[in-house]
Amino acid sequence: MSRxxxxxxxxxxxxxxxxxxxxxxxxxxxxxxxxxxxxLPELISDADALYDIGQSxxxxxxxxxxxxxxxISFGLLMGTSPLAERLLNPLIMMIYPIPxxxxxxxxxxxxxxxxxxxxxxxxxxxxLPIIYHSWQGGRSVSQIVVWSAAxxxxxxxxxxxxxxxxxxxxxxxxxxxxxxxxxxITMVVSExxxxxxxxxxxxxxxxxxxxxxxxxxxxxxxxxxxxxxDLIFEAIRRRFLRWSDQQDQIQVAVG
Amino acid sequence: xxxxxxxSKRFKTAAGKDHLALSDINLELQSGExxxxxxxxxxxxxxxxxxxxxxxxxxxxxxxxxxxxxTGPGPxxxxxxxxxxxxxxxxxxxxxxYGLRLQGKSKPEAEERARVLLRMVGLERFANFYPKELSGGxxxxxxxARTLAYNPEILLMDEPFGALDAHTRTHLQRDLLRIxxxxxxxxxxxxxxxxxAVYLSDRVIVMAAxxxxxxxxxxxxxxxxxxxxxxxxxxxxQEYITEIEGMIDAFEAAAA
Amino acid sequence: xxxxxxxxxxxxxxxxxxxxxxxxxxxxxPKALLPSPVAVAQRLVELLGQGDFWAHIATTLFRLxxxxxxxxxxxxxxxxxxxxxxxxxxxxxxxxxILAPLPKIALYPAMILILGFGHSSKIALxxxxxxxxxxxxTYQGMRNVDQKLIWAARSAGxxxxxxxxxxxxxxxxxSILTGARVAxxxxxxxxxxxxxxxxxxxxxxxxxxAARNFRTIDMFVPIILISALxxxxxxxxxxxxxxxLTGYPQA
Ligand SMILES: Nc1ncnc2c1ncn2[C@@H]1O[C@H](COP(=O)(O)OP(=O)(O)OP(=O)(O)O)[C@@H](O)[C@H]1O
Ligand SMILES: [Mg+2]
Numbered sequence: 043m044s045r046x047x048x049x050x051x052x053x054x055x056x057x058x059x060x061x062x063x064x065x066x067x068x069x070x071x072x073x074x075x076x077x078x079x080x081x082l083p084e085l086i087s088d089a090d091a092l093y094d095i096g097q098s099x100x101x102x103x104x105x106x107x108x109x110x111x112x113x114i115s116f117g118l119l120m121g122t123s124p125l126a127e128r129l130l131n132p133l134i135m136m137i138y139p140i141p142x143x144x145x146x147x148x149x150x151x152x153x154x155x156x157x158x159x160x161x162x163x164x165x166x167x168x169x170l171p172i173i174y175h176s177w178q179g180g181r182s183v184s185q186i187v188v189w190s191a192a193x194x195x196x197x198x199x200x201x202x203x204x205x206x207x208x209x210x211x212x213x214x215x216x217x218x219x220x221x222x223x224x225x226x227i228t229m230v231v232s233e234x235x236x237x238x239x240x241x242x243x244x245x246x247x248x249x250x251x252x253x254x255x256x257x258x259x260x261x262x263x264x265x266x267x268x269x270x271x272d273l274i275f276e277a278i279r280r281r282f283l284r285w286s287d288q289q290d291q292i293q294v295a296v297g
Numbered sequence: 298x299x300x301x302x303x304x305s306k307r308f309k310t311a312a313g314k315d316h317l318a319l320s321d322i323n324l325e326l327q328s329g330e331x332x333x334x335x336x337x338x339x340x341x342x343x344x345x346x347x348x349x350x351x352x353x354x355x356x357x358x359x360x361x362x363x364x365x366x367x368t369g370p371g372p373x374x375x376x377x378x379x380x381x382x383x384x385x386x387x388x389x390x391x392x393x394x395y396g397l398r399l400q401g402k403s404k405p406e407a408e409e410r411a412r413v414l415l416r417m418v419g420l421e422r423f424a425n426f427y428p429k430e431l432s433g434g435x436x437x438x439x440x441x442a443r444t445l446a447y448n449p450e451i452l453l454m455d456e457p458f459g460a461l462d463a464h465t466r467t468h469l470q471r472d473l474l475r476i477x478x479x480x481x482x483x484x485x486x487x488x489x490x491x492x493x494a495v496y497l498s499d500r501v502i503v504m505a506a507x508x509x510x511x512x513x514x515x516x517x518x519x520x521x522x523x524x525x526x527x528x529x530x531x532x533x534x535q536e537y538i539t540e541i542e543g544m545i546d547a548f549e550a551a552a553a
Numbered sequence: 554x555x556x557x558x559x560x561x562x563x564x565x566x567x568x569x570x571x572x573x574x575x576x577x578x579x580x581x582x583p584k585a586l587l588p589s590p591v592a593v594a595q596r597l598v599e600l601l602g603q604g605d606f607w608a609h610i611a612t613t614l615f616r617l618x619x620x621x622x623x624x625x626x627x628x629x630x631x632x633x634x635x636x637x638x639x640x641x642x643x644x645x646x647x648x649x650x651i652l653a654p655l656p657k658i659a660l661y662p663a664m665i666l667i668l669g670f671g672h673s674s675k676i677a678l679x680x681x682x683x684x685x686x687x688x689x690x691t692y693q694g695m696r697n698v699d700q701k702l703i704w705a706a707r708s709a710g711x712x713x714x715x716x717x718x719x720x721x722x723x724x725x726x727x728s729i730l731t732g733a734r735v736a737x738x739x740x741x742x743x744x745x746x747x748x749x750x751x752x753x754x755x756x757x758x759x760x761x762x763a764a765r766n767f768r769t770i771d772m773f774v775p776i777i778l779i780s781a782l783x784x785x786x787x788x789x790x791x792x793x794x795x796x797x798l799t800g801y802p803q804a
Contacts, residue, residue, distance in 0.1 A: 048644065048646070055648075056648070063667070071667075128561045129562060129564060129565055131562055132566060133569070141746050141779065143749070147760065148769070231746050246662065268654045352704045352707070372709060382701035382702045382704070387800070399715070
C-alpha cells in the first residue's frame, strides 16, 4: 500500500489539474472529470459498444500473440546468426519507423475491412519492437556461456532454448511490453482510420459530434485498458524474471 | 593528523535487520605516516576508508582531521579506488586537470600543473588519450595523478593495485613510494597483500571480521628509503611477513 | 561494418521490391490495388517536383523535430530533477508510473480540444510520447553511474549540482542517446498517425487524402517518405552519437 501511495497521490494531482483546466476553460469546452466519469455508465451499459470493444480486444490478442511468436523466433535468429543479422538489419531499420497503422487504408483495399486486415495491422505494429529487442537480447548473450553449453554437449537447438532464450528473456520482455502498447495503439488508430466499430471509433465519433463527455469517457476506458494490460503483463513478467536484477525497473511504455 | 574514536558502522540489510560492519574502531594517524590496512574480505576496510573520506556517514563515534570532524568529502582527502573511476569522457590531461579547474585555476595553469603530474607518473606521451585507450596500470597512474593534482594532505587508497598484474604492481609500488618520499603525505592504504603492506608502510593494521575491528597494529621498523630488491634479502622483512600472515591465519581460524 | 556486409543487407530489400514488382506485373492484383514499384517511384519523383508536396514534408518534419526536441529537453530535465534528491525522485516517478502505461494517443482528442487542430496538438502528442523513453533511459543511466566516480569528483571539490550536471549527466550520455534513438522512431510513428487522424497538411494527411479518393499509388509515397525521414534522422543521430561519445567505451 505505502509503495503505491505516491502514485495514488500523483493520480489525484492529475485529476485535480484536469478539474482546474476544466474550470479555466469554461463550461462549453473541456468537460471536468466528474462529467466524464458520469458519462461512463451509459457507455459501458451499451451492449453493442461492449460487444465492439470485446471484438477489438480479441483481434488485438490474435495479432499480438502471432507477433510474439514470430517476433521472438525471428529476433533470436538474428541475434544468434551473424549472417541473418547482416541480411536483415537494414530491412528492420527501414520498416521500424513506418507507422503500421498507416498501412490500414492500403490493407483495407486489399483485404476488406474485416478482421483479417485489422489483425494483420496489429501483428505488423507489434512485431517490430519484439523482433528488435529479441535480436538485441540474443546478441548480448555471452559467447562464453554458449560455448560452455556446447562443451557440455548441448546441440544447437538445445543451446537456443535452454541457454539463449532464458538469458535473453529480460530484453525480450522489454520488446513484448513495447509491442503490447503498440498493439493497443495500433488497434485504436486502425479503428479510427477505418471508421469501423470499436473503441477508437467511439472516441473520434464522440469528438466529431461534440459529445465531449462521452469522448472523455472513451479516453478513460482506453486508459483503463492500458492499465489492465500493464498489470497483467507485469504479473507475468515478474513470474518469469524472478532471477533477474531487472525486476523492479519501470518499463518504457513506448509508442 | 587523523583521529578516529569509537567509530562504528551499522548497515540496514534488505530484510530490515541491523548488520554491524565495524565496531569500536580507535586509531590515530600522524601526518606524513604511511599506514596499511589488511584483513579478511568483508571485515570493513573499504567502509572505514569511505567514512574517513566522508562518502558514507558513521553510525557512532567520531573522525577528526586536524581536530575538525568529518562531515563530507573534501579536497584535503583524496581517494584512489581499485576500479580507477576515471571520467571516460575526458582525456587523460583533462582528468588530471579536473580538480584544479574546480579550485578555480585557469585552464592553462591547470594544464601546466597536470603535465607536471603526468611526467611524475610517466605518461607524458598519453596526455590526449582517452581512458579506454589505456592499459589497467596506466589508468591507475592517471587516477593517482588526478588525486595528487589537487594536493590533498591525505591519500585514501582502496586496493589501488588490486586489479593489476604482478609486474605493473611492483612498478607502481615503487613509484608510489618515490612520490611519497618526495611529498610525505599521510597515506591510508588498503591491501590484501601482506608483502605490499610491509614493503610500503610505517605501520600495518590487521583487522578481523565479524564484527569488523582492529585486531593488531604492527609498526614496521625498516629503514627508508626502501629498495624492494634489498628487502628481499632482509630477514626482518621476511619475519614481518611471516608474523602477519600467521596472525591473519590465526584470526581466521578463531572466527571459523 | 564492411562494404560487403552492407551490400548483403540490401539483398532482402531488393528481393522485396522485386517480389512486389513481379506481383504487380503478373496481373494477379489489379493495378488499382497494387501499383508497380516503378510507377510508385515515378510518382514519388513527380510529387517531389511540386512545391506544395514539399510543404507537406516540411510540415511533418517540423512537427516531428520540434516534438522530439521538446521531449529531449523535458525528459532529460526531469531525469536530472529526479536524480537530484530522494523526494524529487519519488515525486517524479509517481507521475511516471501513472502516465507511462497510458496510451497517450487516446489523449489526442483532448489535446485537439485544448490546443486546436494546428501544429501544437501534434507537437504536444509527439513530445509526450517521446519524453517517456528519454526520461527513463536518462534516469536509469544516471542511477547506474558508478558511485566512485561521484565520490572522486566530490573529493576534488565538486558541489552536488556540479556532480549532477558534469559527472552524472555525461556518464549517462550513452543511455540518453539510446533513449533518444527509441524516441525518434516513436516520434516518426506518432507524428504520422496524428496527421492521419486529424490534419489538413503533412504526410499523414497526404495518405488519408489519397485513401479517401482511392488513389492507391499516392498512398505508397508518404509511407516511403516517412521511412526515409526515420532512416535519415536516425543516421544523423548515429553520427552525433559517434561525435559525442568519443572516449566512451563501446561507443
Ligand atoms: N551498502 C552496504 N549495505 C549493506 N551492507 C554493506 C554495504 N557496504 C558494505 N556492507 C557490509 O559491510 C561489511 C564490510 O564491507 P567492506 O566492503 O567494507 O569490506 P572490505 O573489508 O572492504 O572487503 P573486501 O576486502 O572484499 O573489499 C560487509 O559485511 C558488507 O556486507
Ligand atoms: Mg573493499
